[in-house]
Amino acid sequence: MNWNRFREETLEKYRKAEIDRWIKPITDDINSADCFVTLSSCAGRFAVMDMPEFGDKRNSVFLGKWHDVPAVEDVLTAIRKGVMETWFMLHPPILHVSCKDLESARILLDILRKAGFRRAGIISLKRMVVEIAGQERIEFIAARNGQVFTDAGVLRENYLEAVKKLEMGRKRFEKFHSIFREVFL
Template structure:
């Protein structure tokens, strides 16, 4: 499928993310990219702080989300969600990620250079078998901390506040990079 047809087709697809919509913090960026004739976004996340617990030893698919924000973490809300933990739970900060399909390699290079200059040093370009050019914009400043084992808390409130502060600092840097 050529680029323009792929873009038209993608724009008709409903948002399949768990949240069901583009994060407010990056709507202007996604709109700007999608208004270009050379690019379109295929998935995105502005960054998030979450607490989740595994189900049947599975961490990603099928996990139970106890807390999630695409902004700064709240000590009060995080403390509240701790009472809901019944299994192996984790606190996680995940930075911004954006996947962009590009019409040509030179367009991908331009956006890749901008991403690197903005602090997203883990970004990269991939070219599929049929010539599909994808750019993944991402960084490595994540954070993941186990909170419980088999329902038994491994941390106290003071440590929860500490990791929340760390995650909020990372989120602040994350938003600065997006703005750049």
Template sequence: MAAFGQQKARRLARVDASRKGGLDERAAPVVQLLNGRARFCTTSSCSGRLVLAQGSAAGPGGCGIQKKHCGWLMVAHDACGKADVMKALEKATGDIVLKFEPFVLHVLCQELQDAQLLHSVAIESGFRNSGITVGRGGKITMAVRSTHCLEVPLSHKGKLMVSEEYIEFLIHVANQKMEENIRRIDRFYKRLELALKTAVSANNSPSEETAKSRAVYVRRRKRKTIQEQDVHTSPKDHNEALEPEDDTESSLGIFAEILI
């Protein structure tokens, strides 16, 4: 649809408003793969990160990525060490939360079947909190999300409320989640690439079943012509001419062809 193509062009022409100002290196292959297809347009993404957040982001809010009214004392898109976290905590003056936020991706889809394809791939790849929303005007958005997040308060009004040993344990857990996050992204990319290729092949090439149905249809047309022309044939010869050449499966194949 031309309208979707125009909407996609406007979206991709916008200036990146994220704090980083560009794609995360680990998320880039997935984003480029989708934007290279006419039926998809990514709107936001994050490859996953470990954050020390201070301010309103340190309050309750689950695994959502919050940006307003908060300060980041530290952000890492790869595994980090205890020394990095402890150094960042020295700058704490308020309530601090250690958060691990897994990969997230939002994609505009031209049709519902496109969103369903992405949703299926996401669920199979381990992103089990993924979902599809249909907004006003029929805008279809597919969100790739996971549930393996982490959010733990560390300090209150600048005072550290946990031991360094516990912080070290939390970092170990967060790093394990980051490793699993990376595996899921790689799995998602590979399965998505295969699914998109399969979808293109299915749309461009007639299936074996479709070809068989067409052949059966041609045979039936020929038999009908024989029946109309051979009006002087004896009952015996007539029955032989009309001997069925297909079975129930073939008949069902024709019905499928008509539906297609």
């Protein structure tokens, strides 16, 4: 693999892509270091999905998807629209970073450990890809066949817990960003 060519081609795609506003300063700084290039990113998201059964992504429909914290009423409205199994989900922030070599990946993993990431790791040796993912996740079935399982108060409490978890995950990414900047910029 010719690292410089691969990195430049990937950066060209990055410059044209729509990057979640919250995570963009982090990806910009990672991409400014010559030994790294980001492949994909997500700032974390809230989602309400309708699916025939959990895991059936092919036949699933997003009833709501937000990369910023949505209003609780928007989430409740999306849940009430469900006609199959309706799931509320919070997915944590995630980044995939290709590293120039194993030593660069090791340094990145050391920074991640210092920032509190316990499950970050190399997921591909071909492109030396490190996955950086938060652990803060919530998934629960909120309705089936249009029947909401609980009252709005319980759904609100779960929503508030999801907001806290997203904030926790983002704080860990911000800590990583700070340490990364100290080491590389």
